[in-house]
Amino acid sequence: MKKTIFMVCAAILWNVQMAAQSVGSWTADNGNGTFTNPLFYDEFSDPDMIRVGEDFYLAGTTMHCTPGVVILHSKDLVNWEFLSYCFERFDMGDEFRLENGKEAYGQGIWAPCIRYHNGKFYVFSNINGHGMQVFIAENPAGPWKHINMGGNIYDLSVLFDDDGKIYAVYKYDEVRMIEIKPDFSGYVEGSERVIIPAGNAMGEGHHFYKINGKYYIISANYAPVGRMQCARADRPEGPYETVTISMKETFGTMRAMTVENVGLGSPVPSDGFQFKINEPQGNYLSAVPLHQGGIVDLPNGEWWGFSMIDFMAVGRTTCLSPVTWKDGWPYFGLPGNLGRSPRTWFKPNVGKNVQPHAPYVRSDNFDGKALLPIWQWNHEPVDNKWKLANGKLRLYTLPAKDFLWARNTLTQRGIGPVSIATVEVDASRLKEGDIAGIGLLNMPYAWMGLTKDGKSYVLRWHDQASGQKKDVEIEGTASLRITGDFHRARAQFSYSTDGKTFTNIGDSVRMPYQLKTFQGTRYALFAYTTNDKPGGYAQFDNFMVEEPMADRSKNLPLGKVITLVNLGSGNPAWANPHGMLHSGSKNANGMECRFRVHDRGQGRVALEALNGTGFVTVVGEGLSSDVRLLKEETEGSLFLWQDMLYGQCMLLSLKTNRYVGIHPETGEPYSADWQGTLPDRKDGTVFSWKVITEK
Template identity: 45%
Template sequence: MTRRPIRLPCSAFETDLSQRSIGMRCFRCYPGFASLVVLTIGVIAAPPLPPALAGIPTDAARHWTADNGNGTYSNPLFYEEFEDPDIIRVGDTYYLAGTTMHMNPAVQLMQSKDLCNWELAGYCMDRLDLGPAFRLEGGNIYGQGIWAPCIRYHNGTFYVFTNVNGVGLQVFRSKSIHGPWERNQLPGRHDLSVLFDDDGKVYIISGNRAPYPIEELAPDLRSFVADAPRRSLPERMGEGHHLYKINGKYYDISAIPGATTDQMVARADSIDGPWTVERMVQGESLGVTIAAPAHATASDRGLTLHQGGMVDTPSGQWWSVIMQDHGSAGRMVALVPITWDNGFPLIGLPGNLRKAPNTWIKPDTGHTQDPKPAFVHNDNFDGGKLNPHWQWNHVPDDAKWSLTEKPGVLRLHSLPANDFYSARNSLCQRPPGPESIMTVELDTSGMVAGDTAGLALLSSPYAWIGVVKTGEGTTLQMYSSPGRERGFARPGAATEPASPPAVSQTAPPQRLWLRVACNFDTDQAVFSWSADGRDFTPLRPPFTMTFQLTTFQGVRPALFHYNTSGRPGGYADFDNYTVEEPRARGIEREIPVGKTITLTSGADGSVLAVDSRNMTLVNVAADAPGADAQNTQFQVIDLGKGRVALKAANGRFVSAAGEAVSMKDLTGETPSDAESFQWVNLMRGDTMLMSLTNHRYLATKPNDPGPVSVSATGPNPARKGGAEFKW
């Protein structure tokens, strides 16, 4: 395959975007020469699966799945955005509802039998058409629209309650999770939750600051009960309420607003109170950094778990599906166990409450299945229906797009717009992490003067690569906005300040391929194009992706077509949209069972070693006298369900008692919980080892050689806490 080198400043990239589609080599030049990156972009060729993944279904190996295939799961539940989750169980099936804001269809619903493998159940509303701004007519609703849905099931009917800012509380009801859904509207309530009580009353709690009003809804859910007693929860909680009645007691859980915050739980014997408040989860980042991981420092607090619902299994276990920010990829959800402690549901495991494991045993739901990806994004536009994971940016003009005018392609007719941000009929998806490569084929033969069509990342700032037709000719351009877009823009307000695009010196062919490669570890995206679908050429240095509160979402790849002449234009045909996930599973999910390894601390480069005199486990500098292979090599013994024992060269096993760690002789015995460690993967090659005795992690003291303990409560986001290892 011919490769075309492109030279860019070295600082443009931090790490390889993809081992398969984009290869980068950094050359430190002789004094006086600038550092360069040689970038070659070529065709994506799926490699054979690693041996550790050979037994996993191909779709699950090529796309992110939380299910590891060995009886465990790893977070995030979906490695793509799913906001403000609420969850219920009906019989043996679990249902999840999430925020969709300005996207259409609206209110996303998922279903699962095992809490780990999910599939799309549908949406509550095909078109969220509640006024001109919802259609990008004279304004917009970026960052508004559907917020924080509450899903419930009562007397054979599914209900979804969700507020639309500036419009009101939407109440959806259906006998089937798949619809059709009936809708009525009530006065608005922020981040609400609804409880159908045993006595027939229906309570609703809402608000983002104390006191939080607790009101009553009429039994038909079409009005509030005007003469109901005035109730409230006066203690400081947060927003994103989830109201429950469990074993005769009332519970409300909500999150203190913000990304690096915690979730609270309040309990009362009566809906009238008094309420007692506890912290449900505290400072749990699961190793997710505030900064892009490539730039994280040891002081990075991480983006913590907050705002989610909880559910029980038929076996009596309790679990929470809870949200966590993930930088420019958006807000995702994690599945974490709940332990009841003194009558309060606390996230975590005994011995390590208010913290959560990133990898743990799958829930006991009574149902087993092979790993299956929740989202497969590819679409060749055959069959007359869009892949259901597509969503339109605002309400589309359904007369201006078609899958039938030319069967087998998506045809977008251009509508008048000043810029991409205000253009109707942009078709979007959520990009999977930690890396994804979106490619689409574009036929421009139907475009006319004033038309712009291509592939974008919707955000603020946003960026796109595409074909621009004017009276003077046709050019291939890449544009990135300054990031001064506004939600709820005033009619006539400029949304895209003038900024020169990068223009290719090569005239684009009538048929071409466009690509954007996103790396969410670096928050960098590379836009490129190809004349043959094989060799891709970038137009400019990488675009920096961000999470922001204008669209209030992570970046969204979008297919678009608009006309700047003030009138409708021609058409553009899109085909063969593909999404590659270079690190969908890979080595970071592999446990080196049967191998002999050395564990190196990410904090200081020290290694774990056997102290032969005291028969303890210590960490020593990699070049210290005690760091010879006899002391630092451990065989990984498979104990099943992602659990391992570590056997030293002297035949002894790493063993925990309380927080102390020793080397134990197990001659004639099998490893017990004291010698068992849950292998926890943090992605990017970082590993933690959780003791089954206290559910804490094997840890060193950074830059302080000495005894190792099982004392760490969780990961340091920058992998510098002493409990994160590489092997």
């Protein structure tokens, strides 16, 4: 009876939560004609994008996860939807199946290039040790034909030239080019050559274009500081000249907490491994700024840039930037502020009214005939050891020495800034030595699961980084939950026996970024056995993802009275009676200044100081772009509100395309000639704001 009541209550709760989630998943679209980066608040690394007519297509890295190489579709560059994966399985050896002590963590398939030519879609990508892979389809929704071309062609981009030749550019630092045979049976003999020698700051992750008769290569360089480079030539083989088109843009994001001693080529860390985890290091920029992306044009002639950014525990995610052409170079950014990108900007002018929506449905009650597209397997699954049956996911236990070697682990990317993943687990069919539950797939990992101990069951929590474990006696069914703060890289595990009241287990765990997999932390459903032979199975139901910060509608306080405190100086902004905007502890009346936020449409605001001095207005340009208080609004009174989350913002002047800021230590008046902020947000350009009750 208790179990029946629990199931009925859970079903009712599921329906309520699903209704809430339909409007509660992160989307970059602000619903007012603007968007806020990142496009997705979950991992989408190594993006490549094309336009075909009025449709846009986006391909991204999936590494060792299957199905592999995701394709998304959009009508406006901001709102995307899942379209297909290029393949279901690698079928390339034990390492892709976690068999015989072999693994492919951080290997697999990465840095895809998507192209369209003569009615067909192409995706080119590399698998280490197996060469360049080509996927071909007449419809980007699939099916995709697969060709393994071999060779050592990585971080590549492909150009179908007007004369029928097909070129691939590739490699790190030293940029090489090779010609591909038209039937993709191999490479043209003798065609490989160096087109940009090492030391010319071109880096990796190339994007190759022909625009107005000239050849462009956009790449990511990391020495000494991450930036995006562009090379240009009159012929595909060069000679090339280069410039920097984007640099230092972090959107005020600190470098992620990182694992120092787990990297590319490292063995998979076993329990007892001593992780060296570094906390974020101030304004260190090497891995954070926008990097590795390209450009795409609109039917109206506008150009937009796309790139990725290291976004704390979620990993690398994709951002969108307006492009300004100057002297034949496609700079990311706006006139007057080239090389820096606004976090919030006006949506691309595609002439379509696309309603805000997320690319995936993340919650799954497993009632369907197939898994939702958001799910991927950690390595290749064993097909006869999992199933969807009677509205539940069934995972059979297979031998594994620990969580990272468990086969048939089902994962989806963690989504930020904060998300809560809950699942119901029925362990009644487990055998002695089996364990099943929910985990954080990372290195270090953490998990919570049910295990059978004689005739009873134990709920076990394990944090690999600290080595801590904790057991709680429990019945065979429970709701398990992870609350992930992906911005601060911390997570808390909790459990419930009634589906309503949750109890924390263990300390909060760290979710660092590591360069073994180059991926963010993932939610994972798992089942394995510590025995030498397969065991029983666990059933999972009602996997639910909640995103408490996805609704950002109140992050723009239109019509409200607010105070602004500069994060750099720690002082409120106040209106000097002489008509200047200052930073200080008090204004002339001994009180902090209050501003009314007037709505001017499309995210544009005018700020009126309530001490009677007028509207915050930018006067002049360049070094003279001071900020004054004028009685009447002018074009200099318009700002685009930059939502930095957590009650923080920047003010982008639509007169200068730069930000309002001060030098925190000098106490001089504000100006609107700041390019952007630093990762710690304490350079004088970021404000904390709060709504106050007007008296």
